Amino acid sequence: MATEIIPPNQITMANFKGRVEPDWCPGCGDYGVLAAVQKALVELQIPQHEVATISGIGCSSNFPGFIETYGMHTLHGRSLPVATGVKMANHALTVLVTGGDGDGFGIGCGHFVHAMRRNVDLTYMVMDNQIYGLTTGQTSPTSRLAMKTKTTPFGNVERPVNPIALALAAGATYVARGFSAEQKHLTELIKNAIQHKGFSFLDIFSPCVTYNHDNTVQWFKPRVKKLEDNPAYDSTNFEAAMEKSQLWGDEIPIGKFYERTDVPTLTELEPVLNPGPLVHQNNRIPAPVAKSFIDELM
Amino acid sequence: MRQSFSIGIGGAAGQGVATPGDIFAKIFSRRGLHLNAYNAYQSIIRGGHTFLTIRTGPDNIPTTNGHLDLLIPLNQDTADRHLRLLTTGGACLFNADLIKPGQSADGVQLCPLPVSKLADISRNKVAQNTLAIGAALSMMGIGFNSLESVLEEQFRKKERAVIDENIALARAGYDYATQNLKPFDHALSLTDARYAVLSGNEAMAMGAAAAGLKFYCAYPMSPATGVLHWMASHARKADIMVRQVEDEIGVINMAIGAAHAGVRAMCATSGGGFALMSEGLGLSAQAEIPVVVIDCQRAGPSTGVPTKTEQGDLWQMLGAAFGDYPRVIAAPLDIADCFTLMPEIFNITDRFQCPGIVLCDLLLAEGRLSVDPAVLDFNPAIDRGEIITSNGEPHDKYLRYKITDSGVSPRVIPGIPGYTHVVSSDEHDEDGILISDAYTNHAKRRAMMEKRMRKMDGIAASIPPPQLRGPATADVTLIGWGSTFGVIDEACELLREQGISVNHLPIRWLVPLHADAILDILNNALHTIIIENNFSGQFARYLRSETSFVATGHIRKYDGEPFFPQHIVDAVKEQLAGTTTLSIPEHEVMV
Structure with missing residues (x-):
């Protein structure tokens, strides 16, 4: 059983420094996301051994290698089922899931929808750069119409997925959007998302400096508007969140779109987990129970 | 000659074939009789043709054999398809109001039940089934008492009047048969033993639970769904987290996640679902996270024949996922082995931190067998490795x-x-x-x-090397893997009764394969025949790739139905006579 070796309030950024430096392109938005996640964990004083960071495949999915937690680098698009399995087996862990837009909204989109309807207590952060980077610049599910990439040399004709609206429709209980260049705001959102009981989804603009010349930091900066700056905005109002999710163009909202706290998490709904994390439970079937299983067959 | 008695019950899906089957199975196993049951059915919820065979007897029953002593057709179609299989001494119990049996062989007793006279059929649609069970037990000399208690249990969720009505119906059938029908010539020797009756799916689920499984997830797919059903209904008693997941890709990855977090995790599927899992298998091996996957093979390729059996997935298992990686593949030999294999493969996969595949098939997964309850050991050795x-x-x-x-x-x-x-x-x-x-x-x-x-x-x-069954030297050596164990064993008995010396090499651990031990046995064999339920001889090809050994002959079947002992006996004889080196037995009846 885990015991605390780091005294409270002494968890610092150094605790979360990865064994190797990130090898993302200089200027990549993912650096900002990494720093915000580390800061959030420090501010929440969560020891690194109580955190599992699970990713799929892609530039941003190398994330677990750059932060010192129990990391897991899985298959393309499969981070959410793996993370769900980890959480089911040990719900005492804080489970962070990281990946990109191709990983989450392309190949992994089916799992994305189901993880949200299950309300499994994960924090899913998508570093959305609207392009496939690691495969050197192809269109992604969030690439805008008319965007020219290696696979859309004459301009993209497929409309992009709207991750915020999709998450709302699928029943996510926490839906937010961040921007890697808005560090303080992003850190707060990540803290908030980790503290949320249930599935929290964060779509994070994390511009690709190499392959996406349309949606750059400079492009986003004048457009992003924080929902938190509008005191009238009510993040418990589903219809308002859906309406805001449709905005794109001169004004692109970032911040917490929606949160509801009245839906039990998958963990809470499973009586099998009542005695505590599965991993710490006895793995022997008690003799009277075993006998009852055999008696059914006699 | 093995003493046994076979009952065939057939009808359209939805006519209630399963219930009489369950009742017979309970009665036989409580009267100390062994049994082996196989349900030939179709991928249809209502209609079509379902034919359940239950073979029972005082000694272990390794397989059904295609022979029938008693036929209970619930509709005309079943009578038309199966009556001709009855031979002298056999009987057919049928609803005289509904069914006109055709020509039967000499010495077959046709037993019409006047169902509308014995029961109020306007109220009870399945009255004929219960009447027939009562009549059958009378003719078999098994007595009525055991039936009454089984009916009480079978209908325990219904109201009292329904239970009483069914007991009265069974009694009416029993008494009618006692007064009007000729009992079977040879009554079965009842014993004091009591057996558990279970399917391979139940056995694998329980074996995994016994092995300390804590996480199970799956996507429904015939014929593996029975594992999910057992898990779902027993999860809270067994303290196992059970999830139905959106697809098999999600399934394998969720199981890997749970295994990574430290619990024993498993999933089950059939060939199509396994195909979706294969990338995940590579992750298990590469990340060195142990996970157990059950593949209940059905007739492929593609969606194939969902309700029919085959051993056609071996090469998929051998080649699943790209790259080279350690894996272990084992094929349970019978339904009891479906239980005992599970703790063994969990221990291996935990110790070596790699994926383990249980290569089962529909024949075992959905077939049912009587098993000594002592075999169902819920306290096996558990070795979680380092x-x-x-x-x-x-x-x-x-x-x-x-x-x-x-x-x-x-x-x-x-x-x-x-x-x-x-x-x-x-x-x-x-x-x-x-x-x-x-x-x-x-x-x-x-x-x-x-x-x-x-x-x-x-x-x-x-893992143990395979063992030869029967004499060390014989005129012919039969080689099989997995579920053909029982049918080959019985074929050997029949061949010996006909003066042919034969032994049997069953393979249980497929990967890694004990090539040297197998060669030591086969290099001394005079005539070798590989028997498998697929078209291309998948095991024969694998054996050759691992050992360079080429068998003398092959017996293969890929019509969706399992082998019967007589198929193998006839094929061995034709191959010993030099007529052919590849026999493909015909399945005699449309099921």
């Missing part, structure tokens, strides 16, 4: 993928202070750092590949 569970040294000392002589690196369960690390799908160094990008290093890649593959030596040393 796992670090205590607090450790500072993290920079721990190497998740430490290079060792055995290839096994001690695992740590996430959550323990001092051991944070990354497990990875991309190739990695000893500490889990990816060597696919800036740190690419061919020497490290080679060392990691060799480390992982060294596990195969340890696995081979941990």
Whole structure:
């Protein structure tokens, strides 16, 4: 059983420094996301051994290698089922899931929808750069119409997925959007998302400096508007969140779109987990129970 | 000659074939009779043709055999299809209001039941079924008492009037038969033993529970769904987390996630679902996270014949996922073995931190067998392998993928202070750092590949070599794998009764294969025949690839139905006579 070796309030950024430096392109938005996640964990004083960071495949999915937690680098698009399995087996862990837009909204989109309807207590952060980077610049599910990439040399004709609206429709209980260049705001959102009981989804603009010349930091900066700056905005109002999710163009909202706290998490709904994390439970079937299983067959 | 008695019950799906089958199975097993049951059915919820065969007797019943002593057709179609299979001494119990039996063989007793006279059929649609059960037990000389208690249990969720009505119906059928029908010539020898009756799916589920399984997930797919059903209905008693997942890709990855977090995890599917899982199998091997996958084979390719059996997935298992990686594949030999194999394969996969595949098939998964309850051992040896569970040294000392002589690196369960690390799908160094990008290093890649593959030596040393059954030398050696164990054993008995000396080499552990032990046996064999339920001789090809051994002949079947002993007997005789080296038995009846 885990015991605390780091005294409270002494968890610092150094605790979360990865064994190797990130090898993302200089200027990549993912650096900002990494720093915000580390800061959030420090501010929440969560020891690194109580955190599992699970990713799929892609530039941003190398994330677990750059932060010192129990990391897991899985298959393309499969981070959410793996993370769900980890959480089911040990719900005492804080489970962070990281990946990109191709990983989450392309190949992994089916799992994305189901993880949200299950309300499994994960924090899913998508570093959305609207392009496939690691495969050197192809269109992604969030690439805008008319965007020219290696696979859309004459301009993209497929409309992009709207991750915020999709998450709302699928029943996510926490839906937010961040921007890697808005560090303080992003850190707060990540803290908030980790503290949320249930599935929290964060779509994070994390511009690709190499392959996406349309949606750059400079492009986003004048457009992003924080929902938190509008005191009238009510993040418990589903219809308002859906309406805001449709905005794109001169004004692109970032911040917490929606949160509801009245839906039990998958963990809470499973009586099998009542005695505590599965991993710490006895793995022997008690003799009277075993006998009852055999008696059914006699 | 093995003493046995076979009952066939057939009708359209939805007519209630399963219930009489369950009732017979309970009665036989409580009267100390063994049984083996197989349901030939179609991928249809209502209508079509379902034919359940239950073979019972005082000794173990290794297989059904196509022979019938008693036919209970619930509709005309069943009578038309199966009546001609009855031979002298057999009987057909049928609803005289509904069914006109055709021409039967000499010495077959046709037993019309005047159902509308014995029961109020306007109220009870399945009255004919219960009447027939009562009549059958009378003719078999088994007595009525056991039936009454089984009916009480069978209908316990119904109201009292329904239970009483069914008991009265059974009694009416029993008494009618006692007064009007001729009993069977040879009554079965009842014994004091009591057996558990279970399907292979139930056996695998229970075996896994006994092995300490804590996480099970699946997507429904015939014929593996029975494992999910057992798990779902017993999860809370067994303290197993059970999830139905959106697809098999999600399934394998969720199981891997749970296994990574430190519990024993398993999933089950059939060939199509397994195809979706194969990339995940590679992740299990590469990240060195043990997971057990059951494949209940059905007739393929593609969606194939969902309700029919085959041993056609062997090469899919051998080649599942790209790249070379350690894996273990075992095929249970019978339904009891479906239970006993599970703790063994969990121990192997935990010790060697690799995927383990249980290669079952519809014949075992959905067939049912009487098993001595002592076989269902819920206290088997559990070996979780090298796992670090205590607090450790500072993290920079721990190497998740430490290079060792055995290839096994001690695992740590996430959550323990001092051991944070990354497990990875991309190739990695000893500490889990990816060597696919800036740190690419061919020497490290080679060392990691060799480390992982060294596990195969340890696995081979941990599994027993196959054993020859029967005399050390014989005129002919029959080779099978997995579910053909029972039918080949019985074929051997029949061949010996006809003066042909024969032995049997059943293969249970397919990967790694004990090539030397197998060659020691086969190099001394005079005439070898490989028997398998597929078109291309998948095991024959595998055996040749691993040993260069080429068998004298082959018996194959790929019509969706299992082998019967007589198929093998006839084929062996024609091959010993030199007529052919490839026999493909005909299945005699449309089911």
